[in-house]
Amino acid sequence: MPSLPIAMQLIRRTMGTRRGFFLNVLLPAIALSVIAGLFSSLQFGKEVIIISNADRGAMGAYVLDTVNQDSLYEVKIQPDWADKQVREAVAAGDADAAIFIPADFTERLLAGEQPQPVLYRWTEQLWNASLLSSLEAQASSLAAAAELLQAAGGGGVLDAGKLSELLEQQQARPAVALEHTPMKLGVVAANPIMIGVILLFLMLLVSQSVGFIMEDREIRTMARMYTAPLRALDIALGNYLGSILVGTIQLVLVLSLTYYVFGYSPGVSFGAMLLVLEAFMLAAIGVMTAVAGLVRNAHQLSQINLLIVTPTSMISGCFFPLSMMPEFMQKLANFMPQKWALQAIDKLSTGAGLSEIAQPMLILMLFAVVLLIFGGAVLRPSQR
16 A cells, blocks of 8 residues: 555654654653543542521521532531631632521511522632522522412511421422432533543644644655655545554553543543544544645644644633533534534533434544545645
8 A cells, every 4th residue: 555654654753763752652641641630630529618507597507408418519517607707718728619698597588588698619610600509599499488478478477487397398298309310411511621631632742743744845755755656645645644543542542541540531431532532633633734734834833733723622612611602602613623522522421322422423524524635735745
């Protein structure tokens, strides 16, 4: 096969020496795997929440019990803490969030108002946004129950004992049962940072091998190839095959260290993850090849890579959930291969089979085919 010598030559240039193998393959794989290991050790701990209930009535204890029963958080109850102490605990990093229930919580509730527990948090994240939403829903439910009792009693003074009795009956026979079910979006969509970093590194590693192709074009090696008795298709396939083999070796090494040495796994099997990342790598080679066709030399390619790889990764939802971005940015993400790779891995993390990720995989392959054809056409030396 005429393409194989070209592919093997590209592999030798990338990792044919000890220095090349260490700098181009081993070092990036170890660095990325260490990051994954650190991320894995921090990812699965429960968030610490401090709760101080200063309420003089019974409704504050009801809110406290509701939060305390949630298995998602590690709750620390500090009954004697004032509002200032709770706030300072979050600022000092002693807790990820803190809830303070005011002293007049029950009193205002019985007066027909809708008081809210105070939530302190250092930064807004998905989990504490969900906690705030849950607290607001709980306060709204309490206010609705109080309003119902007041209407049933003819608008008189509301009895706290009757409100507690009604809430106990609702808990014993709820109209709607609360049940923790798997999210429609998996853990990857909710927290895509680690997979996003892997995709970012993969695109940068791919650009390395495409840089060698640019060097061949710059020093006229590619022009000499086209004067040989070879078809243009064989030359293009040789370059692409070399880039694919180099990327596959790097990818297998990264995943092996990440899965089996550092213990990071987003709930996706090794084989399924490798399959999705291989499809993404083909699309990434297409993107880098298309970009390489628009610049003059390898130096310009290395400069423009950071201007393309990082912004497209951010738009695609590699560092924060896509749902947090404006609608027009979410539509723009459809034109980025990272978005479809994240979607495929996210579906796999929810237990989906390979047949259920056919659409994002086909889109990645479409990216690869279209951009590789375009890149192969523009990278071809001119007839002069």
